[in-house]
């Protein structure tokens with residue numbers, strides 16, 4: 001009897017083995033409704049009207065496109081990524097949850113972001129530092145030119161950026177509890193490598209579970225660590241007419257408010273996240 005029980009215990013899969021890495025990623029990293037709100041704010045501040053068309057480059061599971069079409073019956077979205085496994089997951093778990101009338105307004109393109117497509121859009125988003133995959137000025141400027149060609153005459157290009165000395169510390173992992181309790185999990189952002197000569201960097205996303213199991217290197221990124229002034233200069237060289245930096249606002253106690261405002265200068269922080277918004 002004891003042997004039987006032991007076998008059963010050994011057969012039981014760990015929480016890490018049972019986990020769905022894309023679901024964990026979405027719960028930890030993405031806040032699609034916040035992104036949609038921000039696109040709306042940045043577009044309105046530039047053109048004083050509502051944007052209707054979105055192209056999400058490096059879309060992954062295209063949660064933002066799905067949120068976009070949910071936010072207005074006039075809105076359409078184009079999702080672009082070259083990883084078919086990720087897109088298939090998004091189709092099942094994000095697109096699949098929408099009403100049929102909403103699903104029809106999302107187009108999925110399994111291709112490189114460096115392709116020109118029609119129709120052109122009001123908002124082109126490249127989120128989660130994804131264009132950092134391009135490691136030379138030549139590659140970034142080439143991508144920015146193509147992005148601009150995919151945009152309407154009145155349109156914004158939205159990218160997020162991170163920085164601060166703490167983001168460049170090697171062999172450092174930040175851990176956050178995403179869901180508490182026995183069925184919960186922790187998200188780990190591992191800063192594995194930063195080369196001060198080339199600005200090459202490697203980051204990993206790991207997850208850990210209450211049963212002690214871990215999902216190591218569920219996602220990995222090997223990027224160039226670009227800075228805001230470099231990116232703004234490259235946007236200008238690619239033909240964008242202007243770019244604005246949006247910095248998160250703090251309350252009187254120095255706490256982040258979740259509100260974003262344009263700024264031309266900011267106080268140094270150990271780590272920060274900001275948006276760059278360029279106008280076509």
Ligand SMILES: C[S@@+](CC[C@H](N)C(=O)[O-])C[C@H]1O[C@@H](n2cnc3c(N)ncnc32)[C@H](O)[C@@H]1O
Nearest residue numbers: 058059060081082083086111112113127128130
């Ligand atoms: C950091 S993830 C970002 C996912 C999503 N945008 C987000 O905010 O969470 C980067 C994504 O870019 C895709 N990718 C990388 N290079 C690409 C390229 N040249 N063209 C299209 N997609 C690319 C990867 O397949 C991956 O899904």
